[in-house]
Amino acid sequence: MISRALRLAAFAPLLLAGCPGPAATPDVQLAAPPAGQGFQLASDSFDVPSGIETQRCYFYQVPDLDHGQPVWVHRVVAAQNPGSHHLSVFRVKTIVNLAPTPDGSPVVDGECFNSGNWADWPLVTNLQNSTPADDVNDWTLPDGVAHKFMPGELLMLQIHYVNATTQKTPGRGHGIVNFWTVDASKVTAELGTVFATDQQIRVCPGDVDKTFETTCTFAKTPVTIVGANGHFHSRGRKFEICSYDKTTGAVSAPFYTSTQWDDPPFLQDLAVTIPANGGIDWRCTYDYARPAAACVSGDGKNDCVPVTNGCDTSATSSCCINFGGHVEMQEHCNAFIYYYPKQENASCF
């Protein structure tokens, strides 16, 4: 029964949307894989009015494509309408306050914005492309490497659009992900992922070169990182990811650097070796220009400690920005890592 309801959920939004009227730009199109060659997840097409920031969570079950056998996915093609802030897919684990709705409709904003709800949900894939010329990402994993899904496994597709000050959405919101399967006999290693999110961050007006760094050790045995991207918001100036050897303390030169917060690079041809007892070191550096006009405290608390040490006597000590998913008023420092062979799921924060 649950399976049927969720399967219906994949299509219901399209029906309920009815005739949305002419779009400023057409929705991105992506044909689903033919029967037996994969499956598709898609959001509905929704309006993103001016001044609005919206995040939607959709739930789906992995179909049974081979009589109950694992579904191995070797190629992921993701597409989204221009203006998207992010699209991510997670495997659903512990349910806190975010769950499939009885009627299969998406969870819009609210609990879909609360990252504590998916704190232990392993990453499947993500995309941050936002420009019209770069709205599709086609990634074939290295030979022998594949995602492993079980039929009936619950997935959550999350898509975030902003049409406000920091980011614009020219048309409607819409995202699609195609998962292309590969025969199990061709798989030699399961893909693993790390969603590492540095949550204890705060950036205040007047801050320059404000940096946060942390490490995430997840490799019990040596692994190879094949893909990576970083995610922060408009105050983000530089995002770096390095390999880290916890045994020796060695941190490599960055293998990933992003200076473009709203359309960051997604490296998919990496071959970064991580030793046993190793992982990543990631750093986010922010500049936050002092607002010209009166501002609203990003965290709603207006709780910054007044500057009393002479470092910047003109600093505005209010209106600081803390960790959170709202682009306009919060910041992120999230690293998305794809590697093989898969290790235990790690949640680094």
Next chain:
Amino acid sequence: MMDVGGQLVAVGAGQTFDVQAPPQGGYVLYVGVRARNLDPCGVMLRGQLLDATSGAAASDLDGRKADLHPTGDGWWAPDVSDPFDVPNVPTCPDYTGGTALGRPLLARVQLTDRAGRTATATSPSLQLDCPRDACYADCRCRCAADYDAQSCEHLDGGVCLR
């Protein structure tokens, strides 16, 4: 070291500190340092736990840029009332199978000022434990060697889910 009352306290040899539950999840140790003869603005502070016997890393590291404030006796220190300005050393869980509990450790803080000058301070030997509060069982589970996320779900009636 920042104690559970939010005060910066010097580490006495053999002293036991409780790990703390931060908003971001897991358990951390907040570590600070006192310093002088440096540019106190925009100082990068990196904190990590080491095994007291081998000197090997016993935790992940956490670093953050913060301004130091005068302590009134010629020294400068981060504002320990503000957890954003002191390293939140990630202590539990350890995804590589180790544990920070029940073993002698050292807390190390490396400081780099805007001119690139670096200094390192290492504490006397210390031990870590879980706070004896409602989340004690959750903490012991998440800080155990060979951590298994599933076995820690819904402990303490779910009030400590993180």
